[in-house]
Amino acid sequence: MDIRAAARNNRGMTVATEPPILLEARALGFFRQDEPVFGPLDFALHAGEIALVEGDNGSGKTTLMRVLTGMLRPGEGEVRVEGATFSLDTMAGTVVFLGHHLGLKFDLSPRENLAVSAGLYGLREGVDAGAALAEVGLAGFEDEPVRRLSAGQKKRAALARLLLVPARIWLLDEPYANLDREGIALVNRLLERHTARGGAALVTSHGAVSFAGGEPRRIRLHA
Numbered sequence: 427m428d429i430r431a432a433a434r435n436n437r438g439m440t441v442a443t444e445p446p447i448l449l450e451a452r453a454l455g456f457f458r459q460d461e462p463v464f465g466p467l468d469f470a471l472h473a474g475e476i477a478l479v480e481g482d483n484g485s486g487k488t489t490l491m492r493v494l495t496g497m498l499r500p501g502e503g504e505v506r507v508e509g510a511t512f513s514l515d516t517m518a519g520t521v522v523f524l525g526h527h528l529g530l531k532f533d534l535s536p537r538e539n540l541a542v543s544a545g546l547y548g549l550r551e552g553v554d555a556g557a558a559l560a561e562v563g564l565a566g567f568e569d570e571p572v573r574r575l576s577a578g579q580k581k582r583a584a585l586a587r588l589l590l591v592p593a594r595i596w597l598l599d600e601p602y603a604n605l606d607r608e609g610i611a612l613v614n615r616l617l618e619r620h621t622a623r624g625g626a627a628l629v630t631s632h633g634a635v636s637f638a639g640g641e642p643r644r645i646r647l648h649a
């Protein structure tokens with residue numbers, strides 16, 4: 427998915443400009459015991475764009491996500507976020523990560539988990555937790571401890587965080603796992619809305635993924 431931003435030049439004419447790069451990998455690589463896990467990898471993710479990270483089991487998709495979020499240090503190369511060298515300080519309000527572990531506190535309710543996320547990552551203007559939970563299909567489960575939810579409902583509770591926090595860059599590791607057909611459509615809907623308002627997303631998935639906005643760019647990793 428690729429959007430072109432329109433801007434006026436100094437003669438008042440409308441010209442097409444490239445949307446800004448939100449996330450960039452430059453010769454990025456990661457090693458374990460001196461063996462490359464992935465890379466060197468170069469890509470630039472523009473505002474309004476979805477890129478799909480593909481690869482077999484063990485090819486390094488989750489490791490790439492962890493490097494991009496700062497959980498792992500790159501073995502080589504550089505991550506740039508909104509044009510600046512990656513730093514954990516600039517990450518907090520800019521990047522949100524949804525990984526295999528979902529980042530939920532199981533003794534808290536979905537609503538309480540969202541309050542924790544809002545405290546850490548900020549709150550998108552005009553969005554409240556109840557509406558976000560209703561949108562992901564958790565109306566009636568807002569105040570249940572997360573440990574009592576099904577796997578798919580837990581995933582939906584984690585997805586509600588995407589609606590609430592203002593981060594422009596979404597890193598989604600297997601966002602479709604454990605979801606039914608309606609849940610898969612929900613993820614696509616959230617992605618489409620996010621990119622339409624200038625956000626960007628990097629998504630890993632084993633399955634075929636289709637977005638209404640067209641073919642996403644593909645980044646292929648090899649085991």
Ligand SMILES: Nc1ncnc2c1ncn2[C@@H]1O[C@H](COP(=O)(O)OP(=O)(O)OP(=O)(O)O)[C@@H](O)[C@H]1O
Nearest residue numbers: 458463481482483484485486487488489490632647
């Ligand atoms: N904590 C770890 N310690 C040592 N090696 C690890 C660790 N986590 C992953 N690996 C290894 O790193 C490689 C990449 O793993 P990674 O989880 O990034 O792959 P993946 O593409 O996400 O796999 P999958 O599709 O199965 O989720 C694999 O060979 C894996 O065995």
